[in-house]
Amino acid sequence: MSKLGNLGARLHRGEVGYDFVGNRKIWYGLSILITITAIVGLAVRGLNMGIEFEGGAVFTTPKNTSVSVSQAETYAEEASGHDAIVQKLGDGSLRIQIAGIDTDKSGQIRRELADDLKVDSEQIAADLVGPSWGDQVANKAWQGLGIFLVLVVIYLAIAFEWRMAVAAFVALIHDITITVGIYALVGFEVTPGTVIGLLTILGYSLYDTVVVFDSLKEQTKDIAKQTRWTYSDIANRSINSTLVRSVNTTVVALLPVAGLLFIGGGVLGAGMLNDISLSLFVGLAAGAYSSIFIATPLVADLKEHEPQMKALKKRVLAKRAQAGSQGEPLDAPATEAYDDEPEDDEATPAVVGPRNQPSSRSRGRGRPSGKRR
Amino acid sequence: MAAPKKGRSASAQSKPGRSLALILIAIVALTGGMFLSGHTTPRLGIDLAGGTSITLRAVPEAGQESAINKTNMDTAVDIMNRRVNGLGVSEAEVQTQGRDNIIVNIPKGTNSEEAQKQVGTTAKLYFRPVVATEVSGAAATGSPSPSPSGSASGDKATDKATDKATEKATDPSTSSSSPSATPTSQGRAVTDGLKADATPSTSTSPAASASPSASGGAADTGKLEAQYAALDCTDKKARAKAGDGSKPTDSTVACGQNSQGQWQKYILGPAEVDGTDVDKAEAVLNTTTGAGWTVTMKFTDGGSKKFAAITGKLAQNQSPQNQFAIVLDGEVVSDPYVSQALTGGNAEISGNFTQESSQSLANMLSYGALPLTFKEDSVTTVTAALGGEQLQAGLIAGAIGLALVVLYLVLYYRGLALIAVASLLVSGALTYVIMALLGPTIGFALNLPAVCGAIVAIGITADSFIVYFERVRDEIREGRSLRPAVERAWPRARRTILVSDFVSFLAAAVLFIVTVGKVQGFAFTLGLTTLLDVVVVFLFTKPLLTLVARSKFFSSGHSWSGLDPKRLGAQPPLRRTRRPAQPAAGPVDPKEA
Numbered sequence: 001m002s003k004l005g006n007l008g009a010r011l012h013r014g015e016v017g018y019d020f021v022g023n024r025k026i027w028y029g030l031s032i033l034i035t036i037t038a039i040v041g042l043a044v045r046g047l048n049m050g051i052e053f054e055g056g057a058v059f060t061t062p063k064n065t066s067v068s069v070s071q072a073e074t075y076a077e078e079a080s081g082h083d084a085i086v087q088k089l090g091d092g093s094l095r096i097q098i099a100g101i102d103t104d105k106s107g108q109i110r111r112e113l114a115d116d117l118k119v120d121s122e123q124i125a126a127d128l129v130g131p132s133w134g135d136q137v138a139n140k141a142w143q144g145l146g147i148f149l150v151l152v153v154i155y156l157a158i159a160f161e162w163r164m165a166v167a168a169f170v171a172l173i174h175d176i177t178i179t180v181g182i183y184a185l186v187g188f189e190v191t192p193g194t195v196i197g198l199l200t201i202l203g204y205s206l207y208d209t210v211v212v213f214d215s216l217k218e219q220t221k222d223i224a225k226q227t228r229w230t231y232s233d234i235a236n237r238s239i240n241s242t243l244v245r246s247v248n249t250t251v252v253a254l255l256p257v258a259g260l261l262f263i264g265g266g267v268l269g270a271g272m273l274n275d276i277s278l279s280l281f282v283g284l285a286a287g288a289y290s291s292i293f294i295a296t297p298l299v300a301d302l303k304e305h306e307p308q309m310k311a312l313k314k315r316v317l318a319k320r321a322q323a324g325s326q327g328e329p330l331d332a333p334a335t336e337a338y339d340d341e342p343e344d345d346e347a348t349p350a351v352v353g354p355r356n357q358p359s360s361r362s363r364g365r366g367r368p369s370g371k372r373r
Numbered sequence: 374m375a376a377p378k379k380g381r382s383a384s385a386q387s388k389p390g391r392s393l394a395l396i397l398i399a400i401v402a403l404t405g406g407m408f409l410s411g412h413t414t415p416r417l418g419i420d421l422a423g424g425t426s427i428t429l430r431a432v433p434e435a436g437q438e439s440a441i442n443k444t445n446m447d448t449a450v451d452i453m454n455r456r457v458n459g460l461g462v463s464e465a466e467v468q469t470q471g472r473d474n475i476i477v478n479i480p481k482g483t484n485s486e487e488a489q490k491q492v493g494t495t496a497k498l499y500f501r502p503v504v505a506t507e508v509s510g511a512a513a514t515g516s517p518s519p520s521p522s523g524s525a526s527g528d529k530a531t532d533k534a535t536d537k538a539t540e541k542a543t544d545p546s547t548s549s550s551s552p553s554a555t556p557t558s559q560g561r562a563v564t565d566g567l568k569a570d571a572t573p574s575t576s577t578s579p580a581a582s583a584s585p586s587a588s589g590g591a592a593d594t595g596k597l598e599a600q601y602a603a604l605d606c607t608d609k610k611a612r613a614k615a616g617d618g619s620k621p622t623d624s625t626v627a628c629g630q631n632s633q634g635q636w637q638k639y640i641l642g643p644a645e646v647d648g649t650d651v652d653k654a655e656a657v658l659n660t661t662t663g664a665g666w667t668v669t670m671k672f673t674d675g676g677s678k679k680f681a682a683i684t685g686k687l688a689q690n691q692s693p694q695n696q697f698a699i700v701l702d703g704e705v706v707s708d709p710y711v712s713q714a715l716t717g718g719n720a721e722i723s724g725n726f727t728q729e730s731s732q733s734l735a736n737m738l739s740y741g742a743l744p745l746t747f748k749e750d751s752v753t754t755v756t757a758a759l760g761g762e763q764l765q766a767g768l769i770a771g772a773i774g775l776a777l778v779v780l781y782l783v784l785y786y787r788g789l790a791l792i793a794v795a796s797l798l799v800s801g802a803l804t805y806v807i808m809a810l811l812g813p814t815i816g817f818a819l820n821l822p823a824v825c826g827a828i829v830a831i832g833i834t835a836d837s838f839i840v841y842f843e844r845v846r847d848e849i850r851e852g853r854s855l856r857p858a859v860e861r862a863w864p865r866a867r868r869t870i871l872v873s874d875f876v877s878f879l880a881a882a883v884l885f886i887v888t889v890g891k892v893q894g895f896a897f898t899l900g901l902t903t904l905l906d907v908v909v910v911f912l913f914t915k916p917l918l919t920l921v922a923r924s925k926f927f928s929s930g931h932s933w934s935g936l937d938p939k940r941l942g943a944q945p946p947l948r949r950t951r952r953p954a955q956p957a958a959g960p961v962d963p964k965e966a
Contacts, residue, residue, distance in 0.1 A: 052751075060759055093759075106752065126754040133750040136430065137892065144887035148880055155879065159872060196822055196895045199888075200829060203880030203899070207833070210873045211840065218865070241847075248839045251781060253832030256774025260828055263770035273766060276825045276895075 021236040024297035031174060031294055038181020045184045050191035053138065055131030056082075056099040057106050059113060062123045063093050072096060072117065079112035080105075101128075134192070141195045145176075148202055160213055163302040168209045171295035175205045175286040182282050193275025200276075201283030204253065208246060209291040215242050216296060223312065230313045235300040239292055250288040257281050389916030396799065396912040403806045415805070416812030418820030418894065421764040423481035423757030429453075429747040431473040440745055441473045449745065450475060451736045452701070468816065470893065475747065478818075481757050498648030498737065499621055500680070501641035502687060503696040503708055509606035509628065509638035597640060601626045606636035621647065627698065629705025639705055641698050645683040650676025654738035656731035659723065666726035668735045669719065677718030685714030701737050767824035774828050778835055786842055788927060793838040796914040800834050803905050804898075817897070826898030833877055833899075834906045838914060840873075841866040845918070859922045863915055870910055878903045 020027070051058055059076075061067075067075070069086045076084035076096045085097040094117075101109065106128045114121035149169065156165035179198060183190060216238040223231060260277035303309050407413055419426040431449065433440040446469045457465040457477055465479045606628035621644040631637050653671045672680050687695045688711045696710040709722045722734070755763075775797070782790040804827060811817035844866040848858030881900030885893055921927050 060756075062756070062758060063762075110754075123756050123758065124754075125756045125759045126752070128752040128754075130748065130750045132430070132748075133428065136750065137888070140888045141892065144884050144892075147887060148883040151879055151883065152876060155876070192892065193822070196825070196892050199880070199884055199892065200826075200895070200899065203877040204833075206876045206880070207836075207873045210876050211869055214869045214872055245839055245843045248785065248843070249832070249836045252778050252835045252839065253829075255777035255781060256771070256828045256831045259772075259774035259777060260770045260825060263766050263773065273763070273770060273821065273825060276822065280829065 019236055020239045021232040021297045021300045027293040035177050038177050041181050041185040047184050047190045048187050050189045051097050051099060052129045052192050053134030054099050055129055057101055058127040059096040060125040061094040061117060062119055067117050075116035079109045137192045137195060141199055152206060160217055164213050164299050167295045167298035168206055170298055171209055171290040172205055174290050174294055175201055175283055178286040179279060179283045191275045194279045197276040197279030200280055201287055204284055205287030208287055209295045212238060212242050212291055212296050227315045227319050230316050231303040231309045232300040235296050239296050246292060253284055389919040392912045392916040400802060407806050407809050410813055412809050412813050415808040415819040418818040419478050420755050420821045421760045423755050423760040425479045425754045427477040428751045429475045430750045431745045432748050433745055448736045448739050453477060499644035499700045500646035501644050501698050501700055503693045503698050504640040504642050506637055506639045506693050509636045597624055601640050604638045606638045627700055627703055627705050639698055646676055646679045650679060651738050654735040656735040664723040666728050666731035667721050667723040668731050669721050670738055672718045681714055681716040684711045687711040688713045706737050707734055763821055767821060771828045774831055778831055789842050792917055796838060796909050797834060799913050800905050800909045804902055820894045822895035823898040826895040830899060830902030837870045837906055837910045840869050855922045855927055859918050874903050874907050
């Protein structure tokens with residue numbers, strides 16, 4: 001832990017750091033590769049849609065049902081006249097899926113099953129879904145996704161700027177594509193629970209991204225007034241300085257989800273808990289990755305195309321070249337630049353915002369102790 | 374919300390005690406309210422408590438897409454409620470969800486299959502002329518059987534006649550000749566005499582017995598009479614079966630409750646006007662005539678013609694044949710009598726209505742006009758055992774998640790973790806109490822996805838503390854002592870928390886509004902916990918940290934406080950000059966955590 005703490009401190013001071021923005025091409029490439037894989041997987045394998053999307057019934061027998069899986073399958077097929085898939089769950093109960101049956105026939109099937117399995121029909125849980133239900137859930141989810149994206153892009157464009165909104169949008173699409181792709185490739189079953197998880201990723205992925213952007217916005221506020229750093233340098237520093245938080249947040253978010261996944265998948269075997277937590281788990285990991293490796297570098301890219309920032313970059317490079325010719329190797333990656341002796345201290349406080357201005361500092365200091373006792 | 378001014382927040386910072394007191398009072402008040410309301414646990418959804426949940430989707434008739442609107446859906450909910458609760462399921466709840474869904478939740482222990490059947494069928498509303506009626510019950514069933522036997526001949530006429538009447542509904546002359554009581558009905562009239570109903574019951578015989586020549590259907594009529602005689606409307610099953618399978622164009626038997634709450638049985642003629650002929654029905658308090666609550670109906674063009682015809686016909690009859698029955702789902706909901714032909718396309722039903730009963734009747738009348746059918750989209754039956762297991766699993770998962778988060782926080786933040794854990798506890802307590810209170814107030818029911826949402830929210834809530842703590846640590850790394858660090862870190866941390874929570878809340882709100890069913894429960898919890906997160910961070914975490922920063926343990930940077938400057942790698946205190954002398958501290962400064 002102390003090591004982590006030290007790392008935090010060093011990241012904070014910029015003694016260590018990774019050039020996320022500088023190496024963005026690698027990460028873009030990686031992401032494009034993953035995304036293409038995901039899309040190909042989706043196109044080739046398709047999603048394994050759960051019974052909720054096809055229409056049909058899922059029956060869950062009580063704990064410790066003594067009937068074997070294959071026998072239950074026979075019973076279920078006899079009772080319904082359709083193919084049945086039977087799974088044994090962690091607690092010994094059986095999960096019987098029958099596709100393609102109507103909601104009104106289910107009561108009868110349930111009774112027949114109960115007879116065959118020698119349990120009370122009241123003890124068999126049933127989940128019957130009409131063929132359009134899953135579509136409806138999915139349609140509403142898409143609709144929600146659309147509305148949310150529009151609102152959030154508007155919000156980010158107002159609260160930050162349109163470039164950040166675009167970058168966040170791309171990162172979000174990226175996360176969702178990856179998650180869906182993993183579902184296609186691994187063949188996990190897609191259920192309404194999965195959709196819930198997927199929708200939650202929306203909020204969470206953006207949540208992460210927004211924190212980095214917030215830092216970026218703050219640090220670049222007075223960027224035009226200095227000539228030491230380009231936008232990309234500062235963007236990179238924002239990522240590095242929020243890295244500890246990002247890692248902590250992701251860990252703290254993943255831990256409860258892991259708990260859910262463990263209980264949902266390991267103990268209950270299947271069901272809503274498992275479905276939600278699985279897609280959340282995948283999506284959260286993708287979200288943490290994208291806010292660091294995709295969203296912020298993308299903002300930097302977009303920003304560098306702005307004439308103002310181009311001019312700044314030119315000035316910065318010229319300055320570094322000048323410094324370099326004076327014998328100081330300044331034209332180095334941003335991370336190393338942090339340790340350089342500031343030549344233009346006048347500019348520094350401007351970049352930094354009010355924090356280092358002595359007046360505000362002493363105000364902050366004097367107040368809590370002075371006023372309060 | 375996006376970017377609060379960077380100035381310091383006046384209240385939270387300068388008066389930590391006040392904020393803490395405020396939130397404690399809020400917790401105590403809410404908890405007190407919870408105990409007072411008697412609902413000390415959140416209401417559990419069907420998937421956790423067991424029961425059956427049916428999701429219905431409204432399907433508009435072709436060309437009537439605008440029919441899916443709030444008024445129509447509310448009317449439909451009223452009707453469904455009536456149908457489900459007519460099964461004796463007092464706790465069944467029916468509510469709209471999203472734009473075009475109706476959710477019917479039936480707690481465990483009731484006949485879910487029957488309920489499913491009930492809500493699954495389309496409600497049908499008809500106006501039928503009353504042929505005969507009497508109070509049903511022990512007396513009625515005990516009434517001598519002569520009815521079927523004695524009526525054999527008359528019955529033939531009866532049915533034919535009624536069939537004829539349907540065809541000739543527009544011709545008042547046919548009906549005028551009718552009032553001929555058959556022996557059957559007279560026999561019954563004896564028992565009828567006992568009833569203290571406003572509707573006198575000289576029973577019956579078809580409105581148009583004038584045309585006895587028609588043939589075919591004699592058997593049916595006999596059956597009808599037999600059914601009528603055997604019908605005991607006080608028996609729930611018999612009631613549900615009454616008139617089963619009869620077509621609107623047939624005469625039928627039916628049950629209904631009169632204003633005294635007694636069950637009454639009817640023989641009804643063929644439907645003359647059906648629900649779709651009603652354009653609009655409203656409950657109106659008629660102050661001009663002093664009739665009290667009445668129900669006004671407005672018919673469509675076609676409907677008003679038909680209605681004028683039937684009323685014109687009925688008005689000339691004797692009671693009870695001057696009554697028409699409004700039949701919903703085979704049950705008579707009202708049986709007003711008619712004293713004159715109503716030709717204007719408007720009608721008013723008056724009687725001993727209360728506001729509630731008139732509104733309920735108006736709803737039923739409007740329902741018939743709804744160009745909507747309802748399709749069963751999903752039916753979930755959860756056994757109590759499975760529900761309990763799922764609840765338990767959810768709670769265990771939550772406990773494990775919480776324990777892991779606490780463990781991580783303690784390892785990473787040490788003493789600071791105490792504040793984080795305390796804040797999580799406050800947040801958890803608030804969530805619990807509010808959920809418990811929302812059960813009775815807005816019908817919130819905790820379902821499995823909602824539990825998931827709450828567990829996921831642990832992460833979001835904890836993140837706010839992380840943002841703030843990292844900020845404080847950065848300030849300490851700058852060489853500040855704890856107290857100023859706590860104050861200086863706040864404005865920026867606050868902004869970050871607000872911005873990111875806003876995005877999270879936005880996601881939850883959109884999901885809640887747009888989606889249906891399980892997704893909605895999840896979104897609700899997520900939104901609620903996000904809001905509470907803001908409340909807790911502002912009113913609890915920050916003031917608590919301010920207070921704690923005064924203690925020696927934290928301010929001296931004890932190695933277990935999580936704020937040990939050395940461990941954090943703080944720079945030695947800066948020499949105070951106009952500009953930062955430490956090179957590293959300068960540029961790298963702004964760390965957003």
